[in-house]
Amino acid sequence: xxxxxxxxxxxxxxxxxxxxxxxxxxxxxxxxxxxxxxxxxxxxxxxxxxxxxxxxxxxxxxxxxxxxxxxxxxxxxxxxxxxxxxxxxxxxxxxxxxxxxxxxxxxxxxxxxxxxxxxxxxxxxxxxxxxxxxxxxxxxxxxxxxxxxxxxxxxxxxxxxxxxxxxxxxxxxxxxxxxxxxxxxxxxxxxxxxxxxxxxxxxxxxxxxxxxxxxxxxxxxxxxxxxxxxxxxxxxxxxxxxxxxxxxxxxxxxxxxxxxxxxxxxxxxxxxxxxxxxxxxxxxxxxxxxxxxxxxxxxxxxxxxxxxxxxxx
Amino acid sequence: xxxxxxxxxxxxxxxxxxxxxxxxxxxxxxxxxxxxxxxxxxxxxxxxxxxxxxxxxxxxxxxxxxxxxxxxxxxxxxxxxxxxxxxxxxxxxxxxxxxxxxxxxxxxxxxxxxxxxxxxxxxxxxxxxxxxxxxxxxxxxxxxxxxxxxxxxxxxxxxxxxxxxxxxxxxxxxxxxxxxxxxxxxxxxxxxxxxxxxxxxxxxxxxxxxxxxxxxxxxxxxxxxxxxxxxxxxxxxxxxxxxxxxxxxxxxxxxxxxxxxxxxxxxxxxxxxxxxxxxxxxxxxxxxxxxxxxxxxxxxxxxxxxxxxxxxxxxxxxxxxxxxxxxxxxxxxxxxxxxxxxxxxxxxxxxxxxxxxxxxxxxxxxxxxxxxxxxxxxxxxxxxxxxxxxxxxxxxxxxxxxxxxxxxxxxxxxxxxxxxxxxxxxxxxxxxx
Numbered sequence: 001x002x003x004x005x006x007x008x009x010x011x012x013x014x015x016x017x018x019x020x021x022x023x024x025x026x027x028x029x030x031x032x033x034x035x036x037x038x039x040x041x042x043x044x045x046x047x048x049x050x051x052x053x054x055x056x057x058x059x060x061x062x063x064x065x066x067x068x069x070x071x072x073x074x075x076x077x078x079x080x081x082x083x084x085x086x087x088x089x090x091x092x093x094x095x096x097x098x099x100x101x102x103x104x105x106x107x108x109x110x111x112x113x114x115x116x117x118x119x120x121x122x123x124x125x126x127x128x129x130x131x132x133x134x135x136x137x138x139x140x141x142x143x144x145x146x147x148x149x150x151x152x153x154x155x156x157x158x159x160x161x162x163x164x165x166x167x168x169x170x171x172x173x174x175x176x177x178x179x180x181x182x183x184x185x186x187x188x189x190x191x192x193x194x195x196x197x198x199x200x201x202x203x204x205x206x207x208x209x210x211x212x213x214x215x216x217x218x219x220x221x222x223x224x225x226x227x228x229x230x231x232x233x234x235x236x237x238x239x240x241x242x243x244x245x246x247x248x249x250x251x252x253x254x255x256x257x258x259x260x261x262x263x264x265x266x267x268x269x270x271x272x273x274x275x276x277x278x279x280x281x282x283x284x285x286x287x288x289x290x291x292x293x294x295x296x297x298x299x300x301x302x303x304x305x306x307x308x309x310x311x312x313x
Numbered sequence: 314x315x316x317x318x319x320x321x322x323x324x325x326x327x328x329x330x331x332x333x334x335x336x337x338x339x340x341x342x343x344x345x346x347x348x349x350x351x352x353x354x355x356x357x358x359x360x361x362x363x364x365x366x367x368x369x370x371x372x373x374x375x376x377x378x379x380x381x382x383x384x385x386x387x388x389x390x391x392x393x394x395x396x397x398x399x400x401x402x403x404x405x406x407x408x409x410x411x412x413x414x415x416x417x418x419x420x421x422x423x424x425x426x427x428x429x430x431x432x433x434x435x436x437x438x439x440x441x442x443x444x445x446x447x448x449x450x451x452x453x454x455x456x457x458x459x460x461x462x463x464x465x466x467x468x469x470x471x472x473x474x475x476x477x478x479x480x481x482x483x484x485x486x487x488x489x490x491x492x493x494x495x496x497x498x499x500x501x502x503x504x505x506x507x508x509x510x511x512x513x514x515x516x517x518x519x520x521x522x523x524x525x526x527x528x529x530x531x532x533x534x535x536x537x538x539x540x541x542x543x544x545x546x547x548x549x550x551x552x553x554x555x556x557x558x559x560x561x562x563x564x565x566x567x568x569x570x571x572x573x574x575x576x577x578x579x580x581x582x583x584x585x586x587x588x589x590x591x592x593x594x595x596x597x598x599x600x601x602x603x604x605x606x607x608x609x610x611x612x613x614x615x616x617x618x619x620x621x622x623x624x625x626x627x628x629x630x631x632x633x634x635x636x637x638x639x640x641x642x643x644x645x646x647x648x649x650x651x652x653x654x655x656x657x658x659x660x661x662x663x664x665x666x667x668x669x670x671x672x673x674x675x676x677x678x679x680x681x682x683x684x685x686x687x688x689x690x691x692x693x694x695x696x697x698x699x700x701x702x703x704x705x706x707x708x709x710x711x712x713x714x715x716x717x718x719x720x721x722x723x724x725x726x727x728x729x730x731x732x733x734x735x736x737x738x739x740x741x742x743x744x745x746x
Contacts, residue, residue, distance in 0.1 A: 067428050068743075257716075260716070261717055261720050262717075279706065280706075
């Protein structure tokens with residue numbers, strides 16, 4: 001998201017340089033650059049340089065701890081990576097996680113937003129409650145859900161009340177990823193609910209009045225007034241959820257450590273484990289590079305698809 | 314107006330960055346060893362003990378005594394929380410800002426020695442010959458660290474439990490055999506009296522897995538790596554002995570003798586009477602004795618063929634290779650190796666004192682004392698985790714492999730993958746020559 005901010009800043013800067021530069025303009029131009037400096041320095045040191053380093057390190061055998069300097073080893077890291085079963089499993093898990101979570105989480109968030117977008121007493125209470133998980137640290141949420149997911153934890157106790165024998169959520173390879181998906185949706189949907197809500201409130205009330213005068217039902221109002229009015233919000237939500245889903249790490253690291261049997265391992269988790277626990281900086285850089293390419297490709301595809309729709313409108 | 318804005322922004326920026334640069338300066342001042350007025354040299358010392366008051370106090374006492382005993386050097390203790398300690402050391406090493414004296418977890422010693430973090434403890438051979446071998450950090454024939462204590466894994470259970478099911482109480486000379494142990498667990502399981510017949514504490518994470526479970530593998534006759542040249546794990550980690558271990562390990566779960574994943578507080582399960590037998594370190598002895606008194610038994614681990622084995626090596630002290638005043642650091646190390654300090658730290662931690670003379674000073678660890686049995690286990694059964702710089706990698710591979718096996722992965726395939734990865738790592742580092 002910060003990259004988008006910089007791009008926007010650049011866009012305004014370049015549009016301004018098109019004008020004839022008056023004296024005051026020159027000064028304000030300098031001020032703008034000066035104000036950009038702190039963010040620029042931080043971005044370069046903590047984003048651009050590390051990304052650049054990743055490109056270089058991925059082709060070396062650099063180690064976290066080693067008395068010997070790193071050596072250039074060509075594409076060795078990549079051939080090793082593509083032969084690694086855990087990598088393909090992690091990639092599969094990451095894609096599955098994203099494919100499931102993007103539609104469900106945005107739909108749940110939209111439903112919540114529509115529910116609380118009413119003038120009713122106590123609606124602020126529900127807004128707060130739905131948003132509460134978002135302001136809670138993911139680490140805390142993961143710890144709490146870990147207890148709830150235990151074989152004799154809260155969730156299975158509730159299931160037992162209705163006569164269902166719950167599985168060992170985090171211990172069973174068939175259920176662990178689903179368990180992570182459920183808790184991730186619960187944690188993050190409040191954030192997207194707020195964004196949907198802001199989108200809903202930009203839709204003028206007259207449209208609904210007109211629609212109801214025309215005799216449109218509640219569903220027709222949603223389908224023909226609300227949904228078209230939310231197109232821009234929908235694009236934003238689609239892209240942010242997708243990126244967040246691909247970078248799944250915290251929950252995995254705390255709740256399952258990638259297990260059981262790699263059923264919850266993700267690409268980012270694998271990169272962190274390889275780079276820090278196993279101290280293979282070069283190999284981890286190669287994983288990060290592959291991840292970078294995948295996320296870039298997905299973002300570009302999404303951008304292309306959504307831009308097409310805008311033009312067609 | 315804009316010019317003034319520009320100046321204002323610039324001034325704000327300078328003001329904002331100033332504290333950082335100042336902080337950097339003051340940080341730079343506390344380098345590993347620095348001379349102060351009056352000719353006293355300061356030696357910085359790092360420890361992982363910030364969260365462990367008793368042990369930290371014992372270490373502080375040694376330092377206070379040392380600082381009072383002479384005027385040439387002054388040791389300055391800086392304590393870190395254990396969770397972030399290793400990262401701090403690695404980061405400090407990268408920035409060439411390691412302290413003169415630091416503690417390390419035993420299995421990391423060879424990795425840090427190879428990486429050039431640690432310097433050999435020259436001229437201390439006489440003093441260190443009195444220490445148990447399992448508390449010394451050795452690599453390539455040199456000693457890099459010594460520890461005050463060790464820990465002994467054992468089978469904690471109650472006399473009344475074993476008697477109820479007619480199970481023989483094993484001794485150090487005649488431990489349980491594999492068949493005997495399985496029969497005992499089956500009997501306990503079938504009785505239904507215990508929710509958990511046997512607890513291997515599989516819910517623990519991190520170093521616990523190689524520390525606790527690689528001795529079981531070694532008792533079967535396998536190992537983490539071939540120890541003749543530390544080049545390959547082929548045949549040792551995926552041979553028939555290792556396969557037998559893997560099948561037994563998974564069998565515990567399929568036969569419902571252990572829980573697939575232990576609870577968050579397995580020692581509490583034992584103290585509450587839910588667990589019949591728990592595989593635990595001697596650190597749990599004090600609580601268990603308090604609860605069950607004379608009924609408590611601390612039994613030797615099972616003999617799966619090559620005798621019972623337990624992991625050796627806990628936290629140890631060393632001198633950094635970059636220390637600008639090695640003479641002073643070694644002087645402290647010699648001073649701090651005195652038996653009375655070994656005893657003091659062992660009392661504070663309730664762990665096994667590293668020297669015979671110290672053991673005689675610690676209540677319970679004197680010959681025939683209640684805790685003497687742990688010292689005997691440590692002396693008789695302890696196997697060090699392989700002293701190769703590749704150990705840190707081996708540990709992560711073994712942990713993942715053991716977890717996969719426990720969860721039902723094909724044992725031979727899982728072990729073969731681990732061997733492949735370990736061998737590749739050893740080779741890519743040129744076998745740490």
